[in-house]
Amino acid sequence: MAFIGERLSEFAACRPDELAVTSGATSHTWLSFHGAVGEVERILRGKTPDGGRVALILADPLEVLVWFFACARAGRIAMILNPDWPGEQRETILEATAPDLIVEPECTHQPDLQSPAATDGSPERAPSEETLFYAGFTSGSTGTPKGYVRAQGSWLESFKITDQAFAFPPVVAVFLPGQMTHSLHLYGAVHGLDRGHPVHVFNRFDPRQCLARLRQVAGPVVLYATPTQLSLLARGAANTGPLECIALILTSGDKSPAGRVELYAAVFPKTRVFEFYGSSEASFVSAAPQDGSVPSGSVGRSVPGVDVIIGNPESPYPPGVPGRIWVQSPLLFSRYLCGDTPDTKWHGPWLTFGDRGYLDATGLLYLTGRSGRMVVTSGVNVFPEDVEQVLRRHPLIVEAVVIGLPDSLRGERLEAVIQKVDGGDLSPQEVQAYCRAALGDVKTPRKVHLRQHIPLTSGGKPDIQGVMETLGKS
Missing domain, CATH: 3.40.50.12780 (ANL, N-terminal domain)
Structure with missing residues (x-):
């Protein structure tokens, strides 16, 4: 035995x-x-x-x-x-x-x-x-x-x-x-x-x-x-x-x-x-x-x-x-x-x-x-849904989409696209600090993009593919 x-x-x-x-x-x-x-x-x-x-x-x-x-x-x-x-x-x-x-x-x-x-x-x-x-x-x-x-x-x-x-x-x-x-x-x-x-x-x-x-x-x-x-x-x-x-x-x-x-x-x-x-x-x-x-x-x-x-x-x-x-x-x-x-x-x-x-x-x-939308960053499996759920709790965030993009060092890196409340005073650094306090460093997006609007699908859900295309052009 x-x-x-x-x-x-x-x-x-x-x-x-x-x-x-x-x-x-x-x-x-x-x-x-x-x-x-x-x-x-x-x-x-x-x-x-x-x-x-x-x-x-x-x-x-x-x-x-x-x-x-x-x-x-x-x-x-x-x-x-x-x-x-x-x-x-x-x-x-x-x-x-x-x-x-x-x-x-x-x-x-x-x-x-x-x-x-x-x-x-x-x-x-x-x-x-x-x-x-x-x-x-x-x-x-x-x-x-x-x-x-x-x-x-x-x-x-x-x-x-x-x-x-x-x-x-x-x-x-x-x-x-x-x-x-x-x-x-x-x-x-x-x-x-x-x-x-x-x-x-x-x-x-x-x-x-x-x-x-x-x-x-x-x-x-x-x-x-x-x-x-x-x-x-x-x-x-x-x-x-x-x-x-x-x-x-x-x-x-x-x-x-x-x-x-x-x-x-x-x-x-x-x-x-x-x-x-x-x-x-x-x-x-x-x-x-x-x-x-x-x-x-x-x-x-x-x-x-x-x-x-x-x-x-x-x-x-x-x-x-x-x-x-x-x-x-x-x-x-x-x-x-x-x-x-x-x-x-x-x-x-x-x-x-x-x-x-x-x-x-x-x-x-x-x-x-990979399973669902899972991202592998620095050898760690991260589900973007986890990060999005936390970001949406912020009183100045209307919607959030988190994606993984190719990264020569990490394999993939997390980036977040944020639609904030009209007139809300919110910086990318504040978004990162909020996320880090709730989820730790690994799940914190390396870059935050603030947008007036996030594109939606015909079903009214965030258009993740459309978000990725906008990032490619930015």
């Missing part, structure tokens, strides 16, 4: 003084990391029921990883909330998910070990591959963030695919330049530690700091980064000199902008780069090595153990015909804890999450559309 974090005791016994994980000036050896996880595991078993939900609202990546592994080993569900979320969004999620324990920074320093147990007195079960252990949150088309939950087996199988599909090298270090609230970085850190690799994490993405630390490592290094982070690191390396320590780069969230493959080859000369396509609900779907073997418009072939069909599970479409993408694999999520979307549907063992595409005659997958 395998579970995540099962081998921490082995690593602590065999390599007690070797580096396990580091962030800035703070580090854990395998012995101290195992000890910290064990202490929190005891707290969880005393204060939460078997299978209980633990909301982690922590900025320190080391604290996130300690509590995450403790939850996995204790058979609890670690719910990862972003501490930068506005209070309204945080409270909405907490109310919808009803956690048994909320962990914030002030709670982690001196845990109350004497508090009454929250268990029902029944024996604790050992975690199994069916045990739910992780809940992440992503945008939802209903306005409430979707809380998707996974069983341990889905990540254990993902670990095997990562080792095989990307031919993991003998690793000296795994680098995660972003926050643990991003599932790409959390996954990379947990996979690295579960496999016994030293892991380097960061409080915030800082290209210069990350490059400086990379130059201190002899290699080989595995780097997980969104396309935006990778672009910024590549630009920095172009100014300071190539990085030969990186052996493998795994990137996901959106296609890298055109011309970046050549830049990566120049600044990361000993690196294999893989872009993988997937979703919060499906994990890995396909992968594309950035070596010229896959056409630039394709997201690659399905990874081992994952089956992809188009259109209809009962009667799949032939090659070249676009339709809904359906996935069958051992990596699929279990269910939503909160929020929902009509784009996510099950048909027996097959799952679709709304994306559309087609397979060519050789099995290469091509995307033709």
